Amino acid sequence: MLSFNILVLVATLYVTFLFAVAFGADSRARQGRLGWLKSPFVYTLSLSIYTTAWTFYGAVGSAARNGLEFLAIYLGPTLVFVGWWWFLRKLVRIGRTHRITSIADLLSSRYGKSAGLAVVVTVLAVAGTTPYIALQLQSVALSFSVFAQIDEGSTAPGLQAIAFWVAAGLAVFTILFGTRTLDSNEQHHGVVMAIAVEAVVKLVALLSVGIFVVWGVANGPGDILARIDAADIDINSASGSRWVTLLLLSAAAIVCLPRMFQVTVVENSDEQHLRTASWAFPLYLFLMSLFVLPIAVMGLTEMPAGANPDLFVLTLPIFHDQDLLAMLVFLGGFSSATSMVIVATIALATMVSNHIVMPIFLYRSGANLQLSGDVRNVLILSRRFSIVAVLTLGYFYFRVTGGSSALASIGLIAFTGVAQVVPAMIGGLFWRGATRKGALAGLVAGFSLWIYTLFLPSFEGVWLMNAEVLLNGPFGISALRPQALLGMNDMDPLVHALIWSMGVNAVLFVVVSLMTFPSPLERLQGAQFVNVLELSQAEASWKSMSLETDDLLVMAQRVMGNDAAVTLFQRAAAEQGRQNAMPEPTREFVDHLERELAGSVGAATAHAMIGQLTGGASVSVEDLIAVADETAQIMEQSAQLEAKSRELVKTAAQLREANTKLTEISVQKDGFLSQISHELRTPMTSIRSFAEILRSGDKMEPADIRRFSGIIHDESQRLTRLLDELLDLSFLESGQATLNPSEGELSSLIDRALAAGISSTQTPQITIHRNEGREKIRVTTDLDRLSQVFINLASNAQKYCDATNPELTIRVARRDGQVSIDFADNGSGIAPDQRDIIFEKFSRLSDASAAGSAGLGLAICREIMRNLGGTIRYVPGKGGAAFRVTLPIA
């Protein structure tokens, strides 16, 4: 017979062994020799914390009471894992991409890194999990007491003392292996390894009992099947609606329970492990439930009436004096309980410290993060504090409700509580339109309804809600009866609670999401989550421009520890190609760092911490819009600059043109000046020489004297004419010239001009073409001046036309109140580059045939026409030099 003390000794040895396993795995992981620690089978076995002591012992009890109902608890998770391609794959990818640390972190991150949402989910998780932890403590204590009852001579301590020591031991284990590392993955290799070992122990234990029952107690499978067939297992006590409810609840629980989320998503080190787990985990569940029915049937038939069916697994071997088997079963149950408590505590502590303790700490320390001491220590301390707090809460819960049937049913109640996360979670993963407000509304409503319809009534009127309220509703309002809302009587309380809480939750979630508008960060995160399988990266990011790398390093050291932070920064620097230097705070780097930090403190907190350093809030689309605005402004300015610069280019071109013209004119002017000095000098020289001859020569013939003085006279006249022309031009230019308008006929004017301008002695004689009929136009203007223009043009034609048979065509036309007179010759015309300057003063083209002209003729013509209100211009394309004079006529 097993003595209680031996049992305690064995349990202690077993725990020591687990410590060793955890320690060994942890050190291997620290040395980077992960090896089989990363095996998909370790991952699958760690998932087995789904089967807690509640299912380890309770499944048989459930089978004894409700027939096949226990199967639903296993079939729900089977469906989820078999359908991993739909949901788990996406969930795990998101968890890994965004460094999700808990289910609260997942929702917070999805809905715009909302701190409020994280707090609500954390509270919900604590409320749903604490009773569950109490349940495990109770089951361990109960299994101890089974042995204590048998070993009557021993001085076994009471249930509560056992529970206390178990809780204390678990706290030590969890603190040791759950908060040793604070690495960015939030993965605990030691813990995972230990629970994998425990998973094997509980499977072996249950299979052993099963084999013993089938082949040891009964006579093989045939006999056991016959016994099951004959047994009075009342499967009708379970209803179809309850079956569906349990399926849904267990399917939801496999991802929503904080501990399941921890092992499935957070501790996942390789997405491909899901591939193996998709069949291996259902297989594990299959094996765990394979012998449940035989054990239940044998217990019902073999054990004395009134024996607790929940303990058949343990009492059957004891009944048959199988001490070793009983010991194994005890260890199996112990394993189920402890592994669940350890992981649940880690998961809860992560949530509590990341979403409640750290935000409060950050808020209190204000913007003074760098001076406020070591964040890493604070983080670990808060994690440890949270672990102790969660376990203490569980223990006190057990003390208050221990032993009551209230605790026994807490498993499904907890499932229903955490399942409230489902709408927001699935909606968040598959629907971009899901908003933070919708999630919050659904969660709060579902959570409240769960408390009202299921959690409080589970105390059966003992605690908080009294029996009177339970029976007749608050204030006697029967429509508000917690277990029959709006008169929904005759319903299983669990089904009733699930329909109400989940129904209202889902409806509110959808309706509020449809009606509200998500914040920019929410939209970005939503797109990232929903499309995680299509695009892998690129999150809403920091502008980071105002960041100093030093500040980042200081903060990272405080959160991640010195070595990890330095390694991270060195790697980033190397990636940026900067050896032995700090990395640049580029967007990618800050994003990466934020994710690493999120692995330790959660997305919202990491975002807030980096936000403090960037000196701003998050970067959001608002910031991006501001940047876009600035960009738009810059673009507008640059467009203006461009326009101005275009204008400048135009002006510069004009200036260049003007300058070229000026230079040309200046050259012309220089030429003219030398010309005019020459022109003045030539007559002056001959006047002077002939005057000297006249003065000194006394024996001169009178004929010579006449000839000489004639020359002097002619030259003086030429000088005078030249000076007259200059004077005339300057008068015309300054507008001082006086006009004497009179009326005359154009044809006679041209007659006169040709007579004066065309010399009849010059050869070759120029031929004149005119249409006299068209010249019968009367004009009122300064006729002398106009004829001066005509004379000039006619004499120019004669002088410059280089054709062998020179011709001059004069054509008069009348249009639009103007008369135009063209003088066109048949010479070679004027080269295009010189057309601009022929009207300038002092201009004269080649000197070839320019005898006796100072180059003022056309300039004077232009000034005359300007004074007369008309124009004179060169007309190209007429076959030779052609000038058009236009004059307004009344």
Add this chain to the structure above:
Amino acid sequence: MSEQGNPKFLDVKSYRRKRWIDAARILPLVGAIGILMPLPFLFLATDDAQPALPLAIYFFVFWLALILAAFVMSYRLPREDDLTDG
């Protein structure tokens, strides 16, 4: 029908891969239907207690079949690096 529409020229490998993904998506639905199917005529049966055994055997066999299907698929479904669809 396009000129190159002859099925002979389909990329058989990628076609098979896509059909395995289809199968993986259908599997949980098949599972759910199989698990819920016995409801009407087993749980809702009114009169004398139904024998639990046939039902239990049905569930366990079906369960095992599901696990087997998942096992086969876990080797057939594409890995990340050769995945082309979303």
